[in-house]
Amino acid sequence: MKIHYAAVALSFFVLQPFCRAPAGMNASAFAQSASTSSAQSAVPAGTSNEGIPRNKKIVRIPEAKRPAAPDREKSEKAALSDKSSDTVKEYRDTFRYGVSPEITSLLQKCIDNDDPRFSDDAYDLFQTTRSSQVREKILEYFTHLKDPCLEDYAVGVLDDPYDTKNSTVEAVFRYVSAVKSKEALPAVLALLDTDSDAYFQAALTTIGEIGGPEEAQYLAGYIDRDDLTVVQKQALARVLGKLHATETWAKLVSIAQNEDENAFVRMYAAEAIGAMQKSESIPILAELYESSDPNFRQYVIKGLSHYPGSGEAKEVIMQGIRDEHYKVRLEAIAAVKKLKFTEASPYLVYRAKNDKEKVVKNACYDALASLGTKDGNAYLVEIVSDPKSGDTAKVDAAKALASQGSVGEKEMLALAGETLKDDRRKQLRYALGKLFAQYARAGYADICRDFLLSKDAATVSLGLDMYAKAKYTSAYSAVASLANDKKSGANGARARKILGMSEE
Incomplete structure (x- = not known):
């Protein structure tokens, strides 16, 4: 473990909270000189002028470490979204040979899909890349995973951030906050007393997270x-x-x-x-x-x-x-x-029915679904099934219900089935299809198959999204039929890729 002695003497700052580093001297050097000066005064060793022990904070750079083993459950869930059996190889090739925009786009996809399978690939690339965009995106990836494997780099940057891009320093602050890096605290505390307002703000926020x-x-x-x-x-x-x-x-x-x-x-x-x-x-x-x-x-x-x-x-x-x-x-x-104030359910139902602000209505839908009261669930299901409800309200209520589980599932599936018979309601159909594609639920198997059997290409594409998410057995034959139909265009190509079939 590397040790940097240019950190703060914490008790000095507690005793003198109004001190700032002189212009041209960074806070670490200022703290060191203050500590040295105090040590030379006529007081017992190890104490301040007022008899208070001086707890000198040292910046310790942690030893380098590899990423944690990918979480098995998250990995299996992420794999459900793989477009084909070659997806993992394609991603790894992108990490090895891709240009910066390709790599950052892939990392964002991994973040959005909560996919930890490529942590080793990202870590190895971090050690060699000269692209600040890639470096910052990898930091964001490990921030999302809350993996402390880059803690040595992060603490080193915060100990001396002045030659590092501001955007990278900001990414490092977010990273040490996410991984709760106690090793970063001395360096972060020192940055409070720099002349940089940007560092002050970020350092203060970070201390709120890890202090x-x-x-x-x-x-x-x-x-x-x-x-x-x-x-x-x-x-x-x-x-x-x-x-x-x-x-x-x-x-x-x-x-x-x-x-x-x-x-x-x-x-x-x-x-x-x-x-x-x-x-x-x-x-x-x-x-x-x-x-x-x-x-x-x-x-x-x-x-x-x-x-x-x-x-x-x-x-x-x-x-x-x-x-x-x-x-x-x-x-x-x-x-x-x-x-979890379930007593609020009647208030929420009233506001959901009568509030003029759509954002408040949506918040009520989410809160009602989360509380799961009988009257709240009944109201949300009623919105989905009532022919008089607007399509936007139906989608918002369905989203709230789906986020909490299976309540209202029968009504949502029935509504989706109705839209498959009426092309005038395509927008509602598409919205429900996108919702179903977010979850791997056994109850969605038949609607996945029905979407795949549609004559509308966009509807079929959503059916493929659902299948890629959960690989429903009952929908396999519809996917295979698409894959074997050379006239099925882009959807056929996607079906072949999902099934791991060759284009030859």
Whole structure:
């Protein structure tokens, strides 16, 4: 393990939270010189001027390591989307011989398909590529997989980011956040005290994701700084909430209650005192909900969403579903979904029927499907099956139901069957076909076959998507028929590829 001694002396910063590195000196060097200077003062070794032990933080570059073995369940699920038996070989050839756009496109496909099978290929390419686009996309891939195999590279970049592209540094920040890299913390803390606002913001956000009590104590010293921008204050308030830095609770309460404070800083302060999960926050937030600022009310609801057992918090959240501003309604709907407040089901049904904002209607559909109450499920199924419902509403309700399982499956399949008989409803048919192609479910086998037997090429293509996802046995003969029909064009070629047949 490599050790870099150019990191922060944490206690120095805690004791002197207003210090910034002088121009032309990076924070690591500044921390080192400060530590050295303090060590020369007339105090016992290992202590500060005030008798506090100096806990010098060292940046340790982790040893290089290979990616974790691909998750078997995810690999098997991803393989269902392979177009043919040659797909894996084709992908590996792209990693070896492809140009940058081909490789980044393939990596995005792997991310979208949650496909971990190519982690070794991506890792090996990362070691040799000279393309920053490819490097950043590989970082994104391992960020998605939450695989710490690139931790050595990431910590090294954060320890000295100044000669690295900003976009790459940003990707590294996201990566260490995703993999919860504790080894990155000393380097990230040092970047808080650089002259770069971009590094400050990213470092602060990252500490909110990977920091702990020690970092919370350190950041508490920032709450009274007068040299932070409004944007930095916003980020600081949110991070202090994430870290449960309860020693700053009283200060954040005063910020949230201060109507002369910047509106956005107040919003994040309200969210933060809620995130700290102190019961004393509940009555304060309940009172703050009476604000005339809808954005502020939205963040009050965010704060209250951290109290699943509080009757007072629940009462305010339920009121939020009826708020006059759609943003507040959306936040309250998200809260009842998160907290599983089944009592909200009648409110959600009412808003789904009557709200003027489509985005609120859709949020109600999702929340109702997630809560799974009898009246909520019945309402969503009714939308799918009622001839008077609009096609857009039918699709949105079907999406919500399908995301949760098999409730309403019979009605959705019946609706899809109706559209196969009526070409005037092709758009609804296509939307339902795309939905069915997202899931490998036994109940979709017959509709897959029926799509494949359609005379409409786009419908057949969706049937192939369904088959590629789940390889339904009952639909095999329809795929084989397409594959053997030389007049079936692009769909025939796709069928042959899915079945692993040669084009010769």
